[in-house]
Amino acid sequence: MKNILTKIRKGYGKKLVSIHMWNAWLVLFLALSGLMLVGGFWREILGEGRVWLKWGHIVFGLALLIPVVYYLLLAAKHWKRLKGKTGQKANVIFVLTLLTGWLVSGVVLWQFRLAGPRAANSALFIHDLLTWIGLPVIIYHSVTRVKWLKEPKKRSIVAETLPVESNTEPTVRPRPAASSEAQPMYTRRGFIKVAVGAGLAVTLGPTFVRWIGKSLQLPGTADYAASNANALIPDPVPLAESAPPIGGGAEGSFRVYTVTDIPAFDNSNWSFTIDGLVDKKFTWNWEEFVKLQREVQVSDFHCVTGWSVYKNTWEGLPLYKLLDMAGVQDEAVTVKLYSGDGVYTDSLTLAQARMEDIMVAVMHDGKPIPNQLGGPVRLVTPQMYAYKSVKWLNRIELIAGDHVGYWEQRGYDIDAWLPNAKRV
Template identity: 30%
Template sequence: MRWLTRVHLIHGVLLVLLLVTGLCLYMTTTRTWFNQLGVPLVSVHVTIAVLYIGVVCYSILRVGRYLLKKPRASKFNFWLHTIFFFLWAVSGAMMYWQAYFPVTLRNGAVVIHDWTTFLYIPWLLVHSLGHLYSWKAPWPDWWTKHVALPPAIAENKFERRDFLKLSGLTVLFLMIGSWLKWLTPVLSAVDSENRRRGYFRIYNVTNDYPRYQPGEWSLTIDGLTNKSETITYYDLPRFPATTIVDDFHCVTGWSVRHVEMKGVKVKDLMTQLGIEAQSDYVTAYSGDGMYFDSFLTTQLLDEEALLVYELDGEQLKQAMGFPCRLYHPDMYGYKSVKWVNRLEFTEKREIGYWQQSGGYDLNGYL
């Protein structure tokens, strides 16, 4: 039927676009590349997802009724898609509106969204290549045609051969999906304990992020202040240290619970250096030369913002912002500028990188 052919084509195109954009978001290199091109990949992915949901909702009942008279293989294909669609849609919605859900549910949604994608890819490849090259798998007639079930199957008594086939295919697809998921692992645990409370996803806006040696890094505080000062990595321990245990939240939906962070409060640092702010705004710059974000002066000085140099009792990893990153305990992670090397107090508030590129909230409160 023409309508079914059109729906199948549109469904296939949107599904492939969803998988491609989703994989590009998952992989650090491609995500960063799109950031550098100024392409709002998250918005593109969400837009395609909305279109996909619309197509499925429009056609699912009609397709379901049409397949009632089709062989069991067609019905299986329909229900497989329906289950994956439901898992994608629900987990994706929870990630998008993650502020309304508790951390455990949000992290669970991220895991389900990832694993659903990677477990689906092997089946999609087999399905697509089979149609493209007219490959015929040696399925039994009762599966692909309108014939009666064999007595053993009808009585739910699988033969040893059937059980081994089903088990083998299941294990194969799980292995392929797992291999694909961990082929480019962008989830990195700081230590084994972190595996029980979530993973940090490493997001950068440049692929060539700074890899400082301790003696190469410095932090400058300048702009509209009574004086300018620059400190080095070796100066940090001489300032009053503050250790907090907090939950780190990302605006994309994942969180890491009970992270121990040690650093110097911005307020304490400025007090020790004798620096007085003479403006209402401050911009924090990253050593990668691209990323920056802005704050109200009161947000950094009066709301316990930290310059963090240790995470869970260890110095920061290079990809996590070593030697020092900014952290505000009441804001999303995109406000936590990594490799922070300058705090500039300004007359007007700058519009940060993700506010310009992704439409993120300027204040970024949880």
């Protein structure tokens, strides 16, 4: 084993440079692909390509293990060379912590079905936190180490005192410093470091503060209910179990993902329809819909991307009761669900639609569901991932064939069952 390590460590300086280079390329790809995966703009542009990009992100993320392990084989020799260099040691520890954290949290997110929603939720927070911390440092590190900043004839300016006539003060004029001259007034590299650091702080700092506030649910978190753009009258009157919510209030924060701009509704442009292969078609306006008998349930909400919101108190109409009102014909096999955004659709089998906890919800924790969270009416599917929980739901159609929903067309699982779900 000792001989093997000796061979591996031979010429370790060049190997460290190679590790540094490949690690940089991997992190660059992961940074860009990660931003594209979470960005609403790219979700629609990429379409089915988003699934392939996700797998590329996973594969390249796992590939980070290679430079980490390779470095650890060289670490003993490298660490000896860093004796007395506290700053460089701290940098190595920081990078290893960053890469290891990304790897571990990424694997948990990748295997979220095995890890479970709570572990995946924590892993997502850690993954995001490391990204917010790591990317600015990497950008700063990369920009301030380019060769242009290291050219000695260009990088510094020192003070030069010029001869002047008597009875006047000497004039100080900057001149280029030779590489042998010490203590320059300032260096190009130093200036760029300060400029890049300040730029990153100004541009990313406020966004990071808002993100950490939302993630930790600190005071000042955006109140979706207060900024609800829907203008439907009257507000539904909550049942006793909703106000105060019997679930005790939702735990966690919703992340708003959409494939279109967020729509808003009022009494003039909102209606709810059940049609297709039914005995009796229904179309309700808002005033009629809020008079229908509602029920209350407490359930958790899980997004396929890894985050969850627990103990939600939903109030609405069980889907199976709406189907019973309309009367499902024998030819019907699929319940097709339409979003009021005009683009998004999904579906459930009849057996799934008759699960007791599938709800057409109008209230969340005792308040009308705001438009940012899919209100005034959205589907709730506690046994499935949230891409089945159609937002801005305004039509249910019973059809004879199958229907492949928006994200299922782009590679997502057609049933979206959670781990340990009560499948039908």
